[in-house]
Amino acid sequence: NKATSVASSAVNRQATTTKKSDINLTTVTASTPETDVWTIGDTTRPRVDVVDVASYQSAMTQSDYNKLKAAGVKTVIIKTTEGTGYTNPVALAQAKMANAAGLNVDFYHYATFNTADTAQMEATNMANFLVKNNVSKKVLLFADMEDAKTYIVNATANLNTFWSVLNALGYTNHGVYTSNTYLYRDAVIKTVGQSRVWRAQYPYTPSANNLWNTDDGAWQFSSTALLPSGSDYTGYIDVSICYNGLTEDSAGTNTFSTPNEFVNQYHWEGNKLYFYGSNGQPITGFRHYGNNKLEYYGSDHAQYRNRYLTAANNQLYYFGSNGDAITGLRHYGNNKLEYYGTDHIQYRNRFATVGNNKLYYFGSNGDAISKSQADNQIASSTAATPNTKPATQVRLMATSSAAMKIKPITYKIQSKQMTRNQYQWQGNNLYYYGNDGQPITGLRHYSNNKLEYYGTDHVQYRNRYAS
Template sequence: MIKNKLYLSSLLLMGLLVSGNVSAEERTPEAGNTMQNEQQVEKQAQSDGLEQTAVQQKDNQAQAEIQDKVEQAKAAAKEKNAQIDSALMGGENESGSYYLPDGTEHSDLNKTDSSNETNLFDLELYSLPTVSAANANLPTKSFVDIASYNGNVSVADFQKMKSYGVKGVVVKLTEGTSYQNPYAPTQIANAKAAGLKVSAYHYSWFTSDESARAEANYFAAYANRIGLAKSTVMVNDIEAPGIVNQGNHTNDSASFADQLHRLGYGNVRHYASYGWLSNGLLNGNTLGNKNIWVAAYPYNLSADNYYTAYGAWQWSSLVTFPSVNGTFDVSADYTGIFQADTSEGSNPGTSPVGTDAMYRLYNPNSGEHFYTRDNNEKNNLTQAGWRYEGVAWNAPQNGNPVYRMYNPNAGDHHYTLNTSERDSLKKAGWRYEGISWYSGGGQLLYRLYNPNARTGTHHYTLNTNERDNLTQVGWRYEGVAWYGK
């Protein structure tokens, strides 16, 4: 029994071993697959880890780029704010420390109640000196500008200003497309009665070509309604803080001027604070620096005239005239466009008996100034794009002839009393166009020459300031050209 049991046990054990061996052999492929799967999982995990690292790196790079853009935007905003602050406040240059108008002083649509607040502009303005026109140590007092806040300035008041050297007044007419100065008709009439040359300005809010032309239409309509001549100097006052960096100020100002030209007003100028020009908000080279009336108020005034590269300089808004109420904006005129001939015996607005008004025009494309007594020629040139700059002087209707010459190669005109010069130019190919006007009287016409220009090489002016300013920037003074009345 024991032997049989041992035998059976052996058989059972062998069976188990055989059974175990078979099962092991049968499971070997599955075990291999499991190992391969584990290896694949491990490789996949490694691959996923690499991809995750790459994704994280990309995310980090993207975040860095975003942060960099944020910092750039912050820097740009800071620079823009600094630019605006500089454009609106002040600084220092050859005139010393100066303050700029805040841009709201001339506005009638941007009035706010600031009775409980004192802003930085107020503090700056209050620190400026109020000066009397009787002070001899001041820049040139060529003209003043006024608005509704000046009220009805009387003829006597304007005559008092005239006694201190003022020869012109620029009156605010309009603002935007909804405001008209109700005092303008009386202010203009009184200024003319006092013998001052009257110009007009519009406080601008335009930020596009379309809005610039709309405001020009509004300005011209009111000027026409109150009887201002088409020869009136029309000024674009661009200084509103609320429009800084909205639109292209230079192009929009050019559109404003172009629209006025289309409406027959060919004598357009632009008023702006020095900050708008020095910070590139307005391009004086594009608009013509001599067409710019710039504002900058030195803290320490003297008899020196600054900013002579421009057409005019507003040097204070706090000038008083003895026995005249209030303070006034006063400017120096470097081209003569804002001032009348107020010499004894003259009658601003009309030519003296026995004389012809000599019209001065400017070609912005060639740089040439042109002079004529022919009203039709003046109007034709204005329609063709020349800028009418007003009456330059009055010429007698007889006297010594002034000859007009034309260079067909350069497109330039030249004027001379000298028959030898006339004949020499004819031999050199210039065309003789006849007697242009006559010379005579006590007013000196100065002749200057620009050695760098091809056209517009000669310039003629009654204005000693204009003569001296051109000489300082490189023109050659050639003496007295002829005489006028």
């Protein structure tokens, strides 16, 4: 019986039910054997997806919640209220610590109502906690139906009255906690359906190979579990396995929000900007908007500003002071220059035509190559392979080690620009460099019905036929 304090030397539990009451305490004597004590993380036990806490666990620290997260726990269900006047004094702090650890939070109310009027009053008690603390409308709320005071033939109607008060305030995500020994178990389950039931039933020795109540949403299988080794809190805690995602169908770590949740809008918190999507949750990852605009939100949901992002396939983006991924040239550092295409991806090992028909080449680190850098590269290349001919593609300069040896002997780079739309002599051979700065091949029509031809070696044909 959970209404009694748990002695450290022994735990007498009924095998099929538990009490969550904080008030109207009674002492129950049982002759049933002790349920065993074990530690969360024991793989011989059912998987622990959920723990539930009340004021009994007020001594739990942030470190304890972090350890639960590390142990694979996903959700903490926290008692908010009981009856018409009691509120868990540490519920808010417990929820915030759970959220900070990355845990989903649900809430429950311990019911004692036996009339429609008292059901309405108890729902108002819970609602006062929810509204006062700006609890998200997405949070899953349980009615804890286990107290004998609720034993009445109108149990279904009373619980539906309780739900109707919460529904009117926008809190429509409901579940029922009960046990097999609750007198009106099937009646209260009707209000939400079996898939939304969180059922308590304790084997004396819970086993991973013997799961009970698998048609329910979740099964609370022990109240004598211990937190992982090294935790600050050394008392017992209730644990459950979730079968269908019920307990995670909530607000995640966004348990608290402003009274009007953000939907499809930005929101500043301190010096960080967040964007809340259509589901009212802050987004992560890329967000395309407007006319080819792109922004990015990290794993902490904060927008990237004045920083790089390396994405899939080693693609590099830079997000400016307004949060938008940049396009075009970017000057930085000591006379360094980089370039981002219309897709916002940094150019590497490729040319870019910019502004007034200026051609740039960006090396393997994304920086534009200067004349001196090109001089050094081409000089070392031609020294290694004398008498080389112009390459078909100058851009091969930086794509492979083999291609580094196939560079045109003739080049012209002025202020990081290259020769284009003009002839160049190399000894007795004439080349023509086109709009992209590359030596052309094939026919070239020019002037008044004039025609010339450049072979596969880019040399102009003279005194010879071409088919």
